[in-house]
Amino acid sequence: xxxKIEIKLPSQMEYLGVPDAVLMEIGSDLDCCKRxxxxxxxxxxxxxxxxxxxGNKLDExxxxxxxxxxxxxTITITVLDHGPGFDYDSWQPSDELMRERGRGxxxxxxxxxxxxxxxxxxxxxxxxxxxxxxxxTEDD
Amino acid sequence: xxxxxxxxxxxxxxxxxxxLMGGPDAEAFDETLKTLIHEGCRNVIVNMERVRxxxxxxxxxxxxxxxxxxxxxxxxxxxxxxxxxxxxxxxSKLFTVFESFQEEDEAVMSFS
Numbered sequence: 311x312x313x314k315i316e317i318k319l320p321s322q323m324e325y326l327g328v329p330d331a332v333l334m335e336i337g338s339d340l341d342c343c344k345r346x347x348x349x350x351x352x353x354x355x356x357x358x359x360x361x362x363x364x365g366n367k368l369d370e371x372x373x374x375x376x377x378x379x380x381x382x383x384t385i386t387i388t389v390l391d392h393g394p395g396f397d398y399d400s401w402q403p404s405d406e407l408m409r410e411r412g413r414g415x416x417x418x419x420x421x422x423x424x425x426x427x428x429x430x431x432x433x434x435x436x437x438x439x440x441x442x443x444x445x446x447t448e449d450d
Numbered sequence: 451x452x453x454x455x456x457x458x459x460x461x462x463x464x465x466x467x468x469x470l471m472g473g474p475d476a477e478a479f480d481e482t483l484k485t486l487i488h489e490g491c492r493n494v495i496v497n498m499e500r501v502r503x504x505x506x507x508x509x510x511x512x513x514x515x516x517x518x519x520x521x522x523x524x525x526x527x528x529x530x531x532x533x534x535x536x537x538x539x540x541x542s543k544l545f546t547v548f549e550s551f552q553e554e555d556e557a558v559m560s561f562s
């Protein structure tokens with residue numbers, strides 16, 4: 311199976327469930343376990359939270375774009391915003407357990423096989439999440 | 451996110467539903483806890499059974515609530531956390547902070 315789905319969302323938190331719902335729909339046609347799919351869903355919610363909040367400053371009129379590339383059980387999700395981005399290479403996770411912010415990158419990294427940050431060809435900032443979903447088993 | 455509140459044996463049980471994701475959710479949750487503290491109810495159980503997902507800002511809301519109650523001499527505990535949300539608590543190491551239960555009776559009794 312190979313397909314590409316593109317959606318645009320207003321930069322408002324209430325739409326964060328949409329990319330997760332799209333991913334669950336894509337996953338319903340794949341031979342993959344629920345946990346693996348939900349992990350990628352959690353990652354895409356974080357990437358979109360980051361894009362809406364830090365990239366587009368929650369400006370409803372400035373949409374984020376989410377592109378799902380499906381190649382068999384490997385899904386690449388690209389989340390694009392209009393912000394300046396940040397220097398991922400110098401990012402260090404905080405060890406302050408009770409901090410109220412700053413876990414988004416950690417969550418994306420833990421629940422994806424690979425996370426890439428950078429500039430899209432058109433100048434927008436992009437986060438790419440790549441994951442090969444684990445096959446369904448009777449235990450799931 | 452919606453919050454329904456009830457009390458049992460002096461413990462407030464907050465039935466959450468929907469998505470826990472920051473923004474107005476943070477204000478609603480914070481306001482609910484402040485009202486409870488004002489009423490003298492400092493022990494709170496957050497029932498997560500009907501919460502579909504939590505993002506990092508939603509985690510921040512729970513951490514803020516935990517800290518607020520702790521400072522006032524109370525505690526915030528979790529009930530019926532789904533596997534999906536539990537995984538987020540595990541990777542963020544917050545499962546070492548929040549006490550979590552699957553049965554309401556057990557959660558309420560843990561305050562006595």
